[in-house]
Amino acid sequence: MPSTVSANPLHLVAVTGGTHGNEMSGVCLVKHWLRDSSELVRDTFTAVPLLANPKATENCVRYYERDLNRCFTMDILSSPELQDEPYEVKRAREINRLFGLRGSTNAFDMILDLHNTTSNMGVCLIISEAQRHLEMHVCHHIQKHLPNYNPRIYLYAEPGVELYDLCSVSKYGIGFELGPQPQGVVRADTLQTMRTLVQVTLDFINQLNQGKEFPAFEADVYQRVGHVDFPRAPDGEISAVVHPSLQDRDFSPLHPGEPAFLSLDGKMIPYNGDQQIYPVFINEAAYYEKKIAFIVAEKIRLSIPALCTTGGQGSP
Amino acid sequence: MPSTVSANPLHLVAVTGGTHGNEMSGVCLVKHWLRDSSELVRDTFTAVPLLANPKATENCVRYYERDLNRCFTMDILSSPELQDEPYEVKRAREINRLFGLRGSTNAFDMILDLHNTTSNMGVCLIISEAQRHLEMHVCHHIQKHLPNYNPRIYLYAEPGVELYDLCSVSKYGIGFELGPQPQGVVRADTLQTMRTLVQVTLDFINQLNQGKEFPAFEADVYQRVGHVDFPRAPDGEISAVVHPSLQDRDFSPLHPGEPAFLSLDGKMIPYNGDQQIYPVFINEAAYYEKKIAFIVAEKIRLSIPALCTTGGQGSP
Numbered sequence: 358m359p360s361t362v363s364a365n366p367l368h369l370v371a372v373t374g375g376t377h378g379n380e381m382s383g384v385c386l387v388k389h390w391l392r393d394s395s396e397l398v399r400d401t402f403t404a405v406p407l408l409a410n411p412k413a414t415e416n417c418v419r420y421y422e423r424d425l426n427r428c429f430t431m432d433i434l435s436s437p438e439l440q441d442e443p444y445e446v447k448r449a450r451e452i453n454r455l456f457g458l459r460g461s462t463n464a465f466d467m468i469l470d471l472h473n474t475t476s477n478m479g480v481c482l483i484i485s486e487a488q489r490h491l492e493m494h495v496c497h498h499i500q501k502h503l504p505n506y507n508p509r510i511y512l513y514a515e516p517g518v519e520l521y522d523l524c525s526v527s528k529y530g531i532g533f534e535l536g537p538q539p540q541g542v543v544r545a546d547t548l549q550t551m552r553t554l555v556q557v558t559l560d561f562i563n564q565l566n567q568g569k570e571f572p573a574f575e576a577d578v579y580q581r582v583g584h585v586d587f588p589r590a591p592d593g594e595i596s597a598v599v600h601p602s603l604q605d606r607d608f609s610p611l612h613p614g615e616p617a618f619l620s621l622d623g624k625m626i627p628y629n630g631d632q633q634i635y636p637v638f639i640n641e642a643a644y645y646e647k648k649i650a651f652i653v654a655e656k657i658r659l660s661i662p663a664l665c666t667t668g669g670q671g672s673p
Numbered sequence: 674m675p676s677t678v679s680a681n682p683l684h685l686v687a688v689t690g691g692t693h694g695n696e697m698s699g700v701c702l703v704k705h706w707l708r709d710s711s712e713l714v715r716d717t718f719t720a721v722p723l724l725a726n727p728k729a730t731e732n733c734v735r736y737y738e739r740d741l742n743r744c745f746t747m748d749i750l751s752s753p754e755l756q757d758e759p760y761e762v763k764r765a766r767e768i769n770r771l772f773g774l775r776g777s778t779n780a781f782d783m784i785l786d787l788h789n790t791t792s793n794m795g796v797c798l799i800i801s802e803a804q805r806h807l808e809m810h811v812c813h814h815i816q817k818h819l820p821n822y823n824p825r826i827y828l829y830a831e832p833g834v835e836l837y838d839l840c841s842v843s844k845y846g847i848g849f850e851l852g853p854q855p856q857g858v859v860r861a862d863t864l865q866t867m868r869t870l871v872q873v874t875l876d877f878i879n880q881l882n883q884g885k886e887f888p889a890f891e892a893d894v895y896q897r898v899g900h901v902d903f904p905r906a907p908d909g910e911i912s913a914v915v916h917p918s919l920q921d922r923d924f925s926p927l928h929p930g931e932p933a934f935l936s937l938d939g940k941m942i943p944y945n946g947d948q949q950i951y952p953v954f955i956n957e958a959a960y961y962e963k964k965i966a967f968i969v970a971e972k973i974r975l976s977i978p979a980l981c982t983t984g985g986q987g988s989p
Binding site for chain 2: 385386388389392393417475537538539540541542543544545546548549590594595598599600601604619621622640641642643645646
């Protein structure tokens with residue numbers, strides 16, 4: 358690995374909310390910035406707000422016909438438009454055109470996509486994979502500047518699976534996932550935290566564009582490796598709920614044999630994996646229909662090279 | 674007021690969940706009891722579980738076409754069925770027939786209706802009005818037996834407005850409103866609390882039926898007197914969120930001039946009433962569309978006469 362990687366200056370940044378229409382921090386902030394975008398202004402680049410899924414936002418639901426944040430595959434983006442396609446499939450293509458076409462040199466430089474979760478995830482910074490050095494620097498910058506939030510870095514890409522989320526349209530992308538916040542509710546504290554994350558990120562980009570170098574560092578990340586469904590009755594209904602001793606303990610280690618679920622007739626059901634894991638997105642409302650009670654992650658220590666704007670060695 | 678009121682023994686009790694289909698404690702418990710109702714069995718009466726709004730539950734939404742818990746007016750219940758009526762209007766009539774017709778001698782004796790809220794309401798016991806002496810005794814019994822839950826009593830009936838909720842179908846009715854819990858999420862702790870409330874209530878009914886007398890008492894109740902909407906921009910969009918110092922402080926006094934909202938451009942907006950109130954249902958997800966940021970309640974001290982089964986004086 359090179360000791361320093363370099364990036365071209367970032368010119369176009371999008372800040373997107375309402376990708377899921379009932380995740381209200383981003384919905385409220387983006388609606389505010391669409392009226393007054395002054396706090397997104399920086400010297401060296403343009404940042405634009407976008408309400409990603411207006412129809413879901415209007416109805417205060419995660420999605421109208423299909424989860425928008427699973428629609429940005431090259432297959433969908435490159436297909437001709439059909440009349441009776443789901444709203445979100447059409448909207449994904451529209452956003453792809455707005456943001457300069459995924460994978461092209463015209464693509465936006467960065468998307469900051471604003472999300473909430475009902476899980477006790479605190480401040481979670483989501484990027485696709487460890488090789489995303491520029492995004493890793495953004496996350497590290499946030500961790501250094503906002504230590505009281507205890508921001509965690511979560512890597513979601515699955516080996517061999519094409520990226521399908523909104524952030525994959527731009528050259529770089531980060532999701533801010535804040536919780537716990539119920540769907541359809543905006544909490545002032547969560548809103549303010551989200552706003553601060555965006556400010557600190559825009560400041561980082563500005564400093565990078567101005568030629569500042571960011572030194573190498575080591576960081577812990579949580580790498581998605583799988584998920585666990587709820588125990589279910591033969592008819593498919595949930596037969597157990599997340600155990601009280603696991604609820605709200607996102608990012609804490611869970612060992613084989615420790616309580617994972619509590620059945621409706623009162624029995625403790627242990628985690629039956631074969632090694633220690635770090636559960637995340639524990640009891641997220643939107644994942645019931647996806648048959649996910651929690652995501653299984655591993656904690657990994659990464660070494661990230663220094664970062665500068667073009668002129669250094671390598672590329673991020 | 675008589676020193677003792679008497680009630681006929683209660684023979685038929687319904688325990689209803691999923692009146693709002695995304696309030697998951699009641700949904701999960703009722704689905705469990707529909708498979709195994711043994712914990713609802715008592716010597717002196719029959720208790721039946723009912724999933725009140727199956728279509729909303731299936732879709733994990735509050736309601737499918739109309740809020741079911743606003744559909745139990747005599748006007749709706751007595752109207753002939755029309756083909757293209759909302760699902761919940763038809764379902765309200767169906768439930769009314771199941772439970773013996775509102776206002777008739779055949780009506781069920783009691784409905785326990787299980788709800789959740791995203792607000793920090795803790796354990797809230799909901800009855801229509803202070804004259805509901807039997808229900809007040811149930812609430813007092815719960816308060817005495819489960820002091821650690823700090824159960825509060827909330828009276829929702831508005832003067833001159835006909836009752837419209839599911840509980841109004843039976844002779845007596847209580848809503849259990851537990852929060853905070855996000856819509857679409859079942860938390861083990863909230864589920865267990867709900868279950869305990871039902872147990873203690875069924876035990877109370879059993880004791881009452883067996884001839885036990887319950888002495889007079891005094892209790893604080895929170896009487897609904899109005900509500901406050903979010904501040905809004907000219908286009909109708911919310912322009913301020915619940916202030917951090919008000920969020921989660923349901924049942925705590927709020928004085929004129931104290932912070933109520935925080936605008937998206939950072940200004941504190943005070944409560945502008947003319948006397949101290951007790952806000953409840955602060956920042957409830959389902960009330961955004963009803964244009965309610967919080968309900969305004971007054972705290973009142975009530976004296977409730979003793980209660981016995983038939984043979985005492987007066988009627989509850």
